Amino acid sequence: MRRESRRTSAGTHQRIEADASISTYVMSWKDRHPPRIGNSEFVLYVGGTTGRSILSRTAYGVPGLEFQVQLSETVFAVGDNYAVRMGESADPPFETTYRNLFSNSPDSALQKDFGQELVEESELLLIDLNQLNLGVPERQACQKLIARASREWGFFQVINHGISRDILETMRAEQVKLLKKPFLDKTNYKDSNFSAGSYRWGTPSATCLGQLSWSEAFHVSLSDVLGSGGLNSLSSTMEQFATTVSELAQTLADILAEEMGNKTCFFKETCLPTTCYLRLNRYPPCPLYPHQMSGIIPHTDSDFLTVLHQDNIGGLQLVKDGRWIAVKPNPQALIINIGDLFQAWSNNVYKSVEHRVVANPRKERFSTAFFFCPSDDTVIRWSGVEPGFYTSFSFGEYREQVKQDVDILGHKIGLSRFHLA
Ligand SMILES: O=C(O)CCC(=O)C(=O)O
Numbered sequence: 001m002r003r004e005s006r007r008t009s010a011g012t013h014q015r016i017e018a019d020a021s022i023s024t025y026v027m028s029w030k031d032r033h034p035p036r037i038g039n040s041e042f043v044l045y046v047g048g049t050t051g052r053s054i055l056s057r058t059a060y061g062v063p064g065l066e067f068q069v070q071l072s073e074t075v076f077a078v079g080d081n082y083a084v085r086m087g088e089s090a091d092p093p094f095e096t097t098y099r100n101l102f103s104n105s106p107d108s109a110l111q112k113d114f115g116q117e118l119v120e121e122s123e124l125l126l127i128d129l130n131q132l133n134l135g136v137p138e139r140q141a142c143q144k145l146i147a148r149a150s151r152e153w154g155f156f157q158v159i160n161h162g163i164s165r166d167i168l169e170t171m172r173a174e175q176v177k178l179l180k181k182p183f184l185d186k187t188n189y190k191d192s193n194f195s196a197g198s199y200r201w202g203t204p205s206a207t208c209l210g211q212l213s214w215s216e217a218f219h220v221s222l223s224d225v226l227g228s229g230g231l232n233s234l235s236s237t238m239e240q241f242a243t244t245v246s247e248l249a250q251t252l253a254d255i256l257a258e259e260m261g262n263k264t265c266f267f268k269e270t271c272l273p274t275t276c277y278l279r280l281n282r283y284p285p286c287p288l289y290p291h292q293m294s295g296i297i298p299h300t301d302s303d304f305l306t307v308l309h310q311d312n313i314g315g316l317q318l319v320k321d322g323r324w325i326a327v328k329p330n331p332q333a334l335i336i337n338i339g340d341l342f343q344a345w346s347n348n349v350y351k352s353v354e355h356r357v358v359a360n361p362r363k364e365r366f367s368t369a370f371f372f373c374p375s376d377d378t379v380i381r382w383s384g385v386e387p388g389f390y391t392s393f394s395f396g397e398y399r400e401q402v403k404q405d406v407d408i409l410g411h412k413i414g415l416s417r418f419h420l421a
């Protein structure tokens with residue numbers, strides 16, 4: 001959490017920490033520049049969002065004091081030597097909320113997950129979708145490439161994908177504007193297009209550092225956004241983005257089905273723009289445990305396929321042949337990855353591969369993920385002649401199982417829940 005501090009003499013560093021309940025600020029001291037100067041009293045000023053000029057109340061405190069404030073209020077604390085201003089940082093209070101996880105974890109706790117080995121960087125297979133519009137041989141070769149990448153990697157990237165640079169840039173600008181709002185504004189965000197709970201950060205159920213995702217996101221059901229007539233620039237941008245990206249996802253899904261010898265209307269009938277989801281991700285810098293903290297912990301996506309637009313910071317990694325590989329960012333390309341539903345529907349032909357994001361110690365990162373999903377009542381089943389690996393299940397059942405596992409166990413189990421013995 002960023003703090004603006006005015007330093008008037010060397011020695012003590014004073015700060016106010018936002019507690020998990022957010023409406024409570026806890027006074028504390030931190031030794032940054034020993035020797036420490038004693039526990040002097042300080043004055044806490046609480047005001048409206050414009051600060052000192054409209055101060056509404058003051059209090060006298062010592063470290064350890066808990067002080068209730070309104071979410072919209074700005075807090076200043078003035079100690080004998082310092083003034084600290086709070087309440088306007090965009091970053092969620094990771095350090096304070098998860099302080100028990102940090103203090104209980106031995107330094108080696110994350111090394112188990114991240115290992116000591118150097119993660120190799122690789123460029124994902126790059127497919128030029130313009131090939132689909134040329135002659136029959138070019139189209140067939142391109143389709144085969146898409147299917148091969150989905151079988152062998154579960155991941156590839158595409159250029160000439162039909163989403164204009166203008167749409168991508170406008171979407172990103174709206175996303176940055178939204179996610180750079182002060183944290184307290186995001187937790188309170190009221191938009192008639194977003195249902196409650198669409199703003200998420202950290203991992204509420206985490207019981208160890210390996211389960212903590214150092215990121216925040218607006219996870220939006222497109223049924224809330226589409227057809228609302230674009231009430232503001234954010235929703236009209238999301239509408240435009242989602243409509244074009246869902247056409248791309250539809251094209252790719254149809255190709256993957258066709259390459260299995262199953263030309264089908266299934267995706268056209270079950271995956272509508274309104275049944276899909278959009279996730280606007282922001283990864284604040286994480287100076288703790290450099291290169292070992294997850295921005296998003298290892299997971300597979302619970303959809304048919306995902307279209308991802310990332311910036312040029314990097315951090316996305318995926319598993320290939322049992323090893324983590326870092327994806328080299330390509331600003332021209334969109335990343336496509338296969339999700340759990342396609343793996344089940346194709347009876348393991350296409351792979352839903354585990355991936356994660358490694359938090360960057362200094363730079364923030366943004367990505368936009370479009371999840372190509374069917375309606376909740378759509379049943380996912382293998383319809384080929386070979387024995388199936390999974391029981392059939394509806395997408396609604398699948399989502400419910402994932403939610404339960406995350407709530408109870410702290411992590412998703414995924415497809416193996418539906419594996420036939
Ligand atoms: O930010 C990224 O690169 C990946 C995001 C992701 O995996 C997700 O939102 O499911």
Ligand SMILES: [Fe+2]
Nearest residue numbers: 299300301355
């Ligand atoms: Fe993902």
